[in-house]
Amino acid sequence: MSEAMIFDAVRTPRGKGKSSGSLYTVRPVDLLATTLRAIRDRNELDAAEVDDVIAGCVTQTSEQGSCIARFAALTAGYPLVTSGVTLNRFCASGLEACNQAAAMVAAGYEDLVIGGGVESMSRVPMGSDGGAIWDPQTQWEVGSVPQGVSADLLATLRGFSREDVDGFALASQQKCAAAIERGSFDKSLVPVTDRNGLTILAKDEYPRPSTTMEALAKLTPSFELMGRQFGLDALTKPVYPQVERIDHVHHAGNASGIVDGAAAILFGSRAKGESLGLTPRAKIKALATIGSEPILMLDGPIPVTRKVLKRAGMSIEDIDLFEVNEAFAAVPMAYIQEFDIDPAKVNVNGGAIALGHPLGATGCMLLGTLLDALEEHDKRVGLVTLCIGGGMGVATIIERV
Numbered sequence: 001m002s003e004a005m006i007f008d009a010v011r012t013p014r015g016k017g018k019s020s021g022s023l024y025t026v027r028p029v030d031l032l033a034t035t036l037r038a039i040r041d042r043n044e045l046d047a048a049e050v051d052d053v054i055a056g057c058v059t060q061t062s063e064q065g066s067c068i069a070r071f072a073a074l075t076a077g078y079p080l081v082t083s084g085v086t087l088n089r090f091c092a093s094g095l096e097a098c099n100q101a102a103a104m105v106a107a108g109y110e111d112l113v114i115g116g117g118v119e120s121m122s123r124v125p126m127g128s129d130g131g132a133i134w135d136p137q138t139q140w141e142v143g144s145v146p147q148g149v150s151a152d153l154l155a156t157l158r159g160f161s162r163e164d165v166d167g168f169a170l171a172s173q174q175k176c177a178a179a180i181e182r183g184s185f186d187k188s189l190v191p192v193t194d195r196n197g198l199t200i201l202a203k204d205e206y207p208r209p210s211t212t213m214e215a216l217a218k219l220t221p222s223f224e225l226m227g228r229q230f231g232l233d234a235l236t237k238p239v240y241p242q243v244e245r246i247d248h249v250h251h252a253g254n255a256s257g258i259v260d261g262a263a264a265i266l267f268g269s270r271a272k273g274e275s276l277g278l279t280p281r282a283k284i285k286a287l288a289t290i291g292s293e294p295i296l297m298l299d300g301p302i303p304v305t306r307k308v309l310k311r312a313g314m315s316i317e318d319i320d321l322f323e324v325n326e327a328f329a330a331v332p333m334a335y336i337q338e339f340d341i342d343p344a345k346v347n348v349n350g351g352a353i354a355l356g357h358p359l360g361a362t363g364c365m366l367l368g369t370l371l372d373a374l375e376e377h378d379k380r381v382g383l384v385t386l387c388i389g390g391g392m393g394v395a396t397i398i399e400r401v
Helices: 028-042 068-075 093-106 136-142 147-158 162-182 213-217 224-229 232-236 270-276 301-312 330-339 362-376
Strands: 005-011 052-056 083-087 112-120 199-201 259-268 282-291 321-324 381-388 392-400
Touching (some): 005 270, 028 112, 052 068, 068 083, 093 112, 093 392, 147 224, 147 232, 147 330, 224 232, 259 270, 259 362, 282 301, 321 362
Parallel strands (some): 052 083, 321 381
Antiparallel strands (some): 005 259, 282 392, 381 392
16 A cells, blocks of 8 residues: 655634634635635645545534535635545544545545545534434434533543543643744644635634633533433443442533634645655554444543554554544543553643634644644654544544654
8 A cells, every 4th residue: 555645734723613703704615715725825736636625524514515525625716626525423524534535545546635624613503413413212222422421421430520620621721822822833824814815813712821720610510400400311320330420520611612613634645745846744654443332422532542553553652642632621631541641742732622623623633733743842653533422433643754
């Protein structure tokens, strides 16, 4: 098989995912088109050389329906020969799109592919596409609870207190603030502009650098009411009878933020890059997906990391930096605990607690963030992983070249 190289990675800033957010006025197709234009223009690329555009998008309805990848490519001015496909692996859709792009290159079927993702959570609300995950009968037959209840169950099983998860959230905000101050995101950030070229948003607007432990302590647990009073905690008992009482510790301050954004990464073969004058920044070492128990749901990063490490012939000690999506604080905390990793290697620039989680784009954003962090800190190998609704995990290992 050929090697899949990464030539460039871009993302938009994350805008608050509400009507008062800066990106609320921007159509999701334009968000994704912004990143596709940047990939083309930054690399002086003839877009006709791009074999396909693969984009993750979770809520594929309304403005995000009708294969947004194809229409974003056309909106960005790509030629008619540029095809596009849109996929949904819930929160990992953006990384799944990148993995599929890399896989097509590595298999030798295509030479240059863009993987990316988009989610406008202000304009297309999460869950508005419906489906089996929201169906009570399916939840009863398969075994499922709302993700927030799963996050609190994970925290309870792992022994994480409210103070523990709040402390992790505060650290995420502090690391993010320091990264912004250093300009760690500047290399990949591309501003979102209007039709007149005026800047709508140039920097992430979700981070809250003034966050304190005292402020976090005042927030009410978000899933206690549905878990205890509405009886959803009881649905976890058949699988986790050892848990007498779920400790509800997650809230808006220690879980991922609802935001808008898009991202794109350019993958290709080494030979194609040489023919186009592109300099590779990294290569894909291994990728993997896995299913996990759907009640707990959010521990998928742990088994998929074991799987991808085995596939790469590596150990956890071989990884220099990690990006573990901060869907809820307990997810990366459980990961750090399970593998006994130095926390200083995980999410070095903060994560979705501080920056937000634009569902279909996050995985691609994290892969780009990981690459930038490896370069900034002069490290060689990185691993990115995300938990996924329904009980799954996805992971990718990259190595700088």
